[in-house]
Amino acid sequence: MHLHLVLPGLLWPGAQTADPAAGLALPALERLLGHARVRAAAASSAEHWLLRHFGLDPQAVSAAALRRLGEELPAGRADAGWLCADPVNLRFAREHLILADAATLAITAEEAAALVATLNETFADIGRFEAPTPERWYLLPNTPAQARFVPLAEAVGRPVARCLPEGEDARDWQRLANEAQVVLHNHPVNRAREDAGQPLVNSLWLWGNGTAPEGARAPLAVVQAATPETRGLVRAAGVEPQAPAPLLTAPTLTVLETLARPALHLDLDGWRNALVALERDWCAPLLEALRAGRLKTLQISAPGERATLELGVAARDLWKFWQRPRSLDALHKTLP
Incomplete structure (x- = not known):
């Protein structure tokens, strides 16, 4: 089983804030970071990152049409x-x-x-x-x-x-x-x-004006998403989005945006609270699923304005006892 977890807002945007996650108990996240292969790619907004991964041009497609398609409205089309x-x-x-x-x-x-x-x-x-x-x-x-x-x-x-x-x-x-x-x-x-x-x-x-989102393609057959912007993008690809949950039945792309809003508003307390919830509701269950072999590979993408973090960890990586947990703040210090 494979999970691609997209976490906009995982990287705190304020470079001047020293150790934004200091004092938080995040053992599962730190274990995942310690065993993961880490690459820092170019900075990107979450919206542009998702559009590119669904085969759309971020500079042309109508964000308004996509977001409206993701609303809880009677079924319609993503018209420009x-x-x-x-x-x-x-x-x-x-x-x-x-x-x-x-x-x-x-x-x-x-x-x-x-x-x-x-x-x-x-x-x-x-x-x-x-x-x-x-x-x-x-x-x-x-x-x-x-x-x-x-x-x-x-x-x-x-x-x-x-x-x-x-x-x-x-x-x-x-x-x-x-x-x-x-x-x-x-x-x-x-x-x-x-x-x-x-x-x-x-x-x-x-x-949000632009062209109709024609030709959208979902990277995986199952996509979990909660916000109307992302739900509309998934629907434009011909897939009905599911609610985010760490219980997987097929290879899944999950877009989890709970960190994005507090990061956008530089709400450090809100971001820290969301990080604690991420640890409890996602990182701990996913780490256990990797240990038990129910999850074979986990990919994490964290687009942000400082960098886009790309991480990959496989179940077999957890046996590498010489790799130590790595804190999120330590990771922050490696970014520009």
Whole structure:
């Protein structure tokens, strides 16, 4: 049996943080790291790494179409044309306007429905908005966008002025974003949030346009995934994704993204908690499966902004008694 485990966020992105995993009891992970063949490849976002491994061009395919295909919606197609129109908060920090995504906003389903209804009334000539979840919104424009947008993950915590759309109709989309800010800022939902001391849902982040994801191919017949982005990618390859679980019945690709969000937001406590859960729920069971021979080979890929870590360990490697456990912090110190 073979498992390819993809762990975006395993590498803590802040190189200035010394020993981010210090003090954590991670014996199974350290044993796996100690016995694995380790290679550090070029840095990559998890999204681009996955698209390439499914045979798609990260610079061309529509992330919005893939993510919407992965939502818990009635079955549909991964059509091009969709944009992600995610709710965000913009605030001034010193002289810059900084973006915070919906993960920090605690938007309720009722708030999202009210805000999207007003957007549809106000911008009916632009297209149709929808909100399958309070955190993830979409726009199907009447005229497909010809701009190049910055993905939300690359804009979080960064000055917005450096992340504006570019291209043929970029000014039109920036104008829509500005007009949407006015509508959202004056909405009763945001007046109530302001009275309650909550951050405002005061802007939309448009991104994710591109070509239809045609020709996607799953690397393995069984794929486990939990987030809508990855579930949509798997469905585009003609495979129905399964929920992540360390109990395998066939060679499996598992994309486990529990570390990705705290790493993106530089939430060190959240990342450490997710690392403890990874040790308990995955590393310890997989190490035992290797020892018992139920799992023959384990491959781990950890794409990140510092490097992409590639590790391989086989059941027979555990007999190499001279190889000692290796801490994650020690591994961090070998990276640029």
